[in-house]
Amino acid sequence: MPPMTRRAALSTLAVGAAGLALAPAAGAAPAGRITKAIPGADARIPVIGMGTWQTFNVGDDPALRAARTEVLATFLALGGGMVDSSPMYGSSQAVVGHARAALKGKAPLDRLVSADKIWTRDGDETVEQLDETARRWGVERFDVMQIHNLLAWPAHLETLRRLKAEGRVRYIGITTSHGRRHADLARIMAREPIDFVQLTYDITHREAEKRLLPLAAERGIAVIVNRPYDGGASVTRLKRSGAKVPPWAAEADIRDWPGFLLKWIVSHPAVTVAIPATTRVDHMRENMAAGYGRLPDAALRTRMAQHIASL
């Protein structure tokens, strides 16, 4: 493993001096916002986060960067917390960094829960890539650092554990998507001390319910759900179908299809946060509305799934 860099050492000191962004008292939380506890930690995060796959990959185009800054501003203003990205997502990290810089002093950036990933086959490049990612975001430390799609996970996990001990990252995790490699992920969750796992789970793709979600609950691992709209397909299909949200969904303060789909996901007891991605402020408002009010109970969740299956 490479030695700790000067930058990492300085970052560790900075973390100690600045305190932790996720401290429970940080910022004034909007009333009625739904949060969930991170298992084993004295911290809670809002159940609706934000992904950046495709949506924040706009290169250095000034107009599109300004539009994405507005999306992030809306997210934060409406009580959003986790923003997730990856080195795999083109310019997304840099665009998040641009938006953060543009919003300094104008938006509650202390609410932002930074989540990113290590994505390299070289197990010796963990620190180097984390440094580059931190530079792009304009941060010195990350709240959540994950290993993207289990890539070279044994070596990266060892380094991330060290970085966690040094205070460079607060939580460590591992990701998959599209239902890939669940057996491998389950083995890692069962054996390795990780704080977060990220996986795909939505009302029509429920594979994670069989093994991964129960295991996460059993092992005290927080769960980030990616692709909550099946890459946008499910919510687009429902909106275009003309089908109305059933009136009984109002029991959980659900008034539109994005709320229906997102509340179904985050109401699973093992799920901590869902991270829908969008390029549009109006869609961000819809997403964030799902982070308020009541969540469906088990009976209502069953009814919701049956309703979607019947459409």
Next chain:
Amino acid sequence: MLGDMLDDLSTYTVGDFVPFGAEAYARLFVQHNARFGVAPALGAVAGVAALWAAVSGRGRVAAALLAAAWGWVGWAFFAGSYAGLNWAGSYLAGVAGLQGVLMAFMAWRGWLSGRAGSGGLAGGAEAGAGRGIGHGIGYATGVALAVGGLALYPLLDPLSGRPWAGVELFGHAPEPTALVTLGLVLACGRRRLIGLTIPVLICGLGGVTARVLESPGWWVSSAAAALALIALPIDALARRATG
């Protein structure tokens, strides 16, 4: 290990390899054109010159212009602009650079002869040399593809609502460059697979990207590449029969 990798790969869709949205992709071409000033216009002029050179028997000039165009597309577009949105851009820059080298090699060897000569799919003797240009399905299809790449393909996106400032032109954007290359190599080349393979791949990649992004003319470049691949063996057989 290999089995696991193949199982893993089977869960991917083409959309998983397109890490940007339609809006960002359209703006990419606007930014790309603006960044290089008169380069897009020079590219278009070079494309017309390449077509003229190819049909007037100056194949080395045409091949040299194609080589320069691919080098520019690799450096300016794939490595300079596209890589900002897709990590694969640096690899595609290498692929475009390789096509530039291949076209330079064809120029050096005189394999873009300006004549409808070929010895078959993989080239060979100048079976059709001396038969002159203006004959054969390969020539007709090739010239049509080249004209399409120069004059029609650039209209595709502006006519479907994308900004004119993002017009894709030969020598500056990959797909029109690929279409003109397909056309000229098909019409006038020998050992044509050497010059056709990478442009076909670029057209396929462009088609897949456009399909994922739901662009109205997503099928055009793929169809053009398919047309070239259909015309190639027919033309080669016809030349053998008449050669």
